[in-house]
Each structure stands twice: as C-alpha cells, then as structure tokens.
Amino acid sequence: GTTLRWIIGRLGLDQLSPIDHALSRQVIAVALQTVREDVAQTTENYDLNRDIVRSEAKRFGERLETAVKTAEEATDILDRDRIALGLIALAGHERDTILARVRERTISARMADLVLSDADRLIEGARTQGRSGYQRAARRSVAYGRTFRAAAVLHGRYGVSGPLARMTADRFEMLLSQRLILRDLGTFIDGRIRRIHGRRVAELLHDLLARRIEGIETALEGLRLQYPGYAEELERRFIRRTALRLEEREYTLMREDGLFGAEVYTALMQELATRRTAAEGRPGLDLAVRRGAFIEQFPLFADLGEGALKRLSRVLKTRYVDIGDVVLHKESPARSVFFIASGAVELESAGQTWRLGRGEMFGQMAILTNRVRRVDVRAIAPTTLLVLDEDRFRRLLERSAALRDAVRASAEKRGIDPVDLLSGGGAG
Template structure:
C-alpha cells in the first residue's frame, strides 16, 4: 500500500539532479576529520573529496538545474493542463462579457463605445471558444478526474468557511478536513475509483468503533461507544450540510468548464454520497431517536448566534452602535455561545434484563413471564452492513431490536426498523417461504427467540399479536394468513 502518490520519471530526475547534498557531505567529512582515531592521510583525502563534491553540486548541478528542468519539460504545462487552460479562458471570457454588459447598462455608458468594445471583446471570445472546441487533448476520464479534484477542493473550502462561521464545531474540524483531504488525494491518484473509496471510508465504521462496541457488549464499558457514537452523529450531520451545497458548484462552475456529461457524472457520484450519509444517519436516528433532534436544535442555535454576531458587526461598521455597546453585546453573545457549544450527552441502551421490560411488545406480560422470557432470549451483536438473514436461509428465530437499526428487503421493497421492533416473524408464521433479507445499517444489539418459544409467547400476549398484525399490514400482507383471533388457531 502506497503512503504517497507515485512520482513521475521526469520529476525523479529533477529531484536527483537538484538534490544539493553538499551540506550533508561537509557534515559527514567534519565528523571524520575531527576524529582522533582516523589517520591523517585518510582525513586529508576525505576533506579533498568532500570539498570537490560540494563544489560540483553547487557549481555544476546548481547552475544547470534550470536547464535540466526545461529539458525535461517541467516548466511547461502538460497537454491536458494546456487544453484545460484554453477551456477555462473561454468560460471566463463568457462570464466577463455578461458582467461587462450588465455594468455598461447600469452606468448608462455611451452606446457607440459599448458597441465598439463589445465587438472587440467578441473577437477575442470567439477565438478562445474556437481554440477550446478544437482541443482534443483531454479525455473524458481525465475531465472527470479534474472535476472530482475541483469538487473535493471546493468541499474543503466549504468546510473551512463553515468552521469560520462556527457552523461546524472545532471538535469535528479535524475529522471533516481529513476526509476532504483523502477525497482530493484519492481523486488525484486513482480518479473516480479513488474518490469513491475515500467517500465510502468516510461513512464506514472503523476498527476503533468496532472495538468500542466490543467493550460495551462484552465488558459493559459504554463510555468509548457513547463518545464515538455522539461524534458520528455530529459528523454525519455536518457532512450532510456540506454535501447539499456542492450541487450548486457542479452546476455553476464545473459544468461550464468540463461540460454537461462530466457534470452529470459528478452529480451522480455526489448523490450516492448523500444517500450513503442519509442511510447512516437514518440508522443512528432509529437507534437513538431523540439524540439527532437535540443535535439539530444545537445547530439551529449556533447558526442563530452566528447571524446575530454578523448583525452586531454590521451595525458597528455602519456607525449605528459604538465600540462599548458592541463589546457588551459580544460578551453576552459569547456566554450564550459557550452554552450552545455543549454537546448533549448520549445514553447508550441498557443491558438485556432492562431491555426486555422496556419493549412495548411485552407490555402485558407479568413479572414472572418477563423473567422467563429474559432467560429464553439470546443476545446477538451485528455490525453495520452485516447480513442477519439471507434470502436463501431458513428462518428459525425471531429477532427483537434492542438497539440499532435494520433494513429489510423483500420483493423489491425495503423497510427500516429501529429499537423496540421485531423481524423474522413473517417467515415463521406465513404458510409459504418468504424470500427476504435483513441487514444491519448501524451497530445493533438483537435479542433472538426460537420459533417454538415465540409461538408460546404469541399465545399469551395480545400486544405481540397486535404488533404482528400491524407489521403484516405495513408490508401489504393479509394478517389473516398469519394469525386468527383465537390463539389456539395460530
């Protein structure tokens, strides 16, 4: 695995020729000549060789480096950059012509002068457009790569602007900037594929998160998981905010330079990123329903404070308020901002014994039944993306979601379930096999119950029977094929 992009041959030659190593040579030579254990004749030879080598690097290599760079062609744009430059000139001149026309109209300049200058400018524009159209040096895949690099660069600039506005917290700054840098590096080194790999990595659950899940599930240490889950919530909300602004850049800038086809490709890639972020965020919302609402409220408060600060600054610049009043206003604003910066605490779901009693499905069971059920249930942990039920598998258990989120897919339809809901019951209760797949879309804690005990539980719980009917109706299945009003008929 490369730790840096590959260096082209001409650049390697230039680096080798321009690597003036005289200072290093002299330092090593001095280490030899100052040693008492080295014979004097050897010291003299080393000193002469070091001096000669240093003079050669300074006089020969240093004086000819510019010539070598020119000979290698490194002082000129590549054919692709030259073609891009011609196209950028054409797009820029088109924009300039529109702006000049508006300016001339606003200031009511002489029509003869405007017409004369417009004709002169039009000739230059026509020439630039013709030159750009005749250029065939940029392949379509190269245009996509250039567009992705520009898009990732604009994303980084947008992040920095959001940080200055304090829309993105300092806590998230390093992570979102690091992801933007990986997008740029991926697009530069591998084009579309590198960009997509970097994009997928930004929303994936890493090893550290899996380790935090293991600590929580095995050792009951919930601190690391709570902190990392809260960070992920905030990161996904920040990323969604940034990504939705990028379509304007694609349509307004990249499309004019690289054409409609490249812009459509970039729109498609960006749409996939937005969908991945929305899916990851939806998984967390299902897992912790109220926490995303708290973070969004915090975002609105911080945005309001930023706009309030802008109004005070504008009033100061316009002379409507003095510096003393401005200082007092900003002090009060700073206090409110410090309160708004505090991130709400995320509470991780309790353990199995407590979870069983919190399921609405088991609301009508007495304490003894809940205790027996708690002993019968088995805990299973699933990472995001893990397939829990495959379409080809025979389902022998019902799954209750203690925490996390699961996506079901069947007959071209999909449903997302969160904490307190169940799945797998349709495959057990239907008269015919049901080809469905269940996949975790967030790290999930599942409680499983085998078929026999599930049927026994169904006989004694009206709340569970109602939940099964509601689930069947939601998926377009006739509840009569699953249950009857008489539990003995199940």
C-alpha cells in the same frame, strides 16, 4: 546549478502536461464568459458611455470567441480524465465549504478534523484512482470503523457504554454536518464544473453526489430510529449557532458603519460569547433509555404491555455490524433470534437470496425446527441488531400474537407448515 534551468527547459519540465494545457483552455473560456456577464452588468449599473461600452464589448467579444473556439477544438482531455478532474474540483470545493462553515462556527471544531479528513481522502482517491477512488473514499466516510465496533463490544458484552455513546454522538453530528455541506455542492457543479467539463460530466457528478447524500440520509435515518429525538436536538443546536453567527455579523456591520461605539460593541460581543458557549454544549446520549423507546416502535411487540416491554428491553442485547460483515454462518448452532433495529441484511441459501430490513427478524426457523442453520446472513448496510436468546424467545412467542403472525408468514414464505412449527414452539 548554473545549467539546471537549461536542463528543465530541454526536458520540457517547465511545460504544462497535455491534460493541463487542454484544461487551461477550457478554464480561460469559462472565465471569460463569466467576466463578460459581470462587465455587462457593471456597465449597466453605472450608466457608462454607450459608444465606449460598445467598442470595449466588441474587443472583448473577439477575444472570447477565439477562446471558445480553441477550447472546443481541444481533444486532449479524455472523458475519464474530465471526470477525475471534476471530482477533484468537487472534493476541493467541499473542503473549502467545510472550512468556511468552521469559520462561521456552524460546524464545531470537534467535527472539523473528521470531515476535513474525509474531504482529503476524497481528493486523494479521485487523484489516484478517479471515480472508483472517490466512491471508495465516500463509502468509507459513512462506514463504521474498527474503534466503533470495539466500543459496541464493550457496551454489549461488558455494559461499558461511555465510549459507544460518545462515538455515536460524534457519528450523528458528523453525518448531519456532511449532509448540510453536500446539499450546497450541486450549485458548484452547475455553475463551474458544467461550464468547464460539459453536461455529461456534470450529470455524472450529480449522480455520484446524490448517491452520497442518499447513503448519509440512510445512515441518519437508522440513528434517528435507534435514538428518537437526538437528531432533532443536534439540528436545534445547528440553528442556534447559525443565529448567533448572523447576530455577530449584524453587530460588526453596524459598528463599522459608526452606529455605536467600541464600548457598546465590546459589551455585545461579551454577551454573545456567553450564549455561544452555552450553544456549543452537545446533548447527552443515553443508550439504554433510547433502546427501550426504540423497542416500543417494533410492530412485532405491539401487543405487549408496558411491563413486558420493559423486561424485554433489559434482556435484549445490542449488536452492531458493518456492511459485508457475516452475522450467521450456515451450519452454525441455533441459539438466538435477531431483530433488525436499523439497516438491512441479506440471507443466502441454496443459491437463493432475500433481504430483510428494519422491524423484521431472522434466526427463528432454526430454533423452532430444532435444526442447524441453513442460511448465511450478512449485513448489506451498517446494521443494529437486537438479540434474544432461545428460551426468552419461546416465552415471548407464547405471549405475543403479533410475533406468532410474523413467524407464520415467514414459515409460509419458505414452504414450512406454520401449524407444526408453532405447535413445536408451544404456541398455538
């Protein structure tokens, strides 16, 4: 114990690493630049003696010039290290923003654990694997997990919709919270990271941030299409909570200024607490009703009457697939047709690939040609599919001209005679 300090000194364990040492010089230069700007503003506001101001500014300027020169001469930080350090700082600021939003009550305590866990994974990923680790953690934050897929199976096969409704509502709120937080991070990149790590690193971080926002927007759009109106209700809830937070702030400031007494303040806070409790409630999510409303938006079903749409809503089954999941295998028997409610899939056959998105269908060719499937189909985004069995698809084909037109277009694209195809299906 008496020699521990000496051993630590001899081994250099009390010294910063080369990266941290170079980074500290960058931080000092940036901090002093900010201080100079703030001091200049302060001296102007208080109209201080100009000779004193000029003397102190010269002294401070010399220190700043030395710090900037030392930082510019630093060559110990590689580009990949700067990127990793920038990502760690960005994820750390994201975590701080989440905590601030929780304190402001614009993010619910229910969501706090989820989004904080995502932020911690971003920090750890950037710390251990740099950019690739950060991107992997970012993809995981918007992916459907195993428990979600299990809930989808319960709903699709057994009609138990409670877990799926609850988890879908959680996903809605989580994505909305993440989007609100990420939109604030660009200012941090420009204001802090750019000054420390340079323009190139800042631009790369902006690009990674834009990709994350795009992924969240895509996931939100899929849920909006699937459950019309629900996202709007969550956004209204966010606005109400924000208004309550601002109202509370105003009451507190007026109380501190002595504009009213403790009794009035207590009464106002009690009334505010009642309204906050009401605003915390989350709207319910009805999977069955929303699915019916979503089916009405399909162009392929545009010419069906109200009764036919209701019957179709009852017989269509919902299937959820995550990125990379295989929906259909080549050579598998043809028993169902799939309609893409949200997301996208990629079809591969004989070395060729093509992609289908929302509102399109696949699986119909194998049924109408009475052949085994010739394509592999996998999801390239979190995807919701509506599945119709062969018999009901053939009956629907007879009633829907829009569906027949879609089948013709798909057949022509693949070099199949649409007349023979549809006559075999029993529809002209």
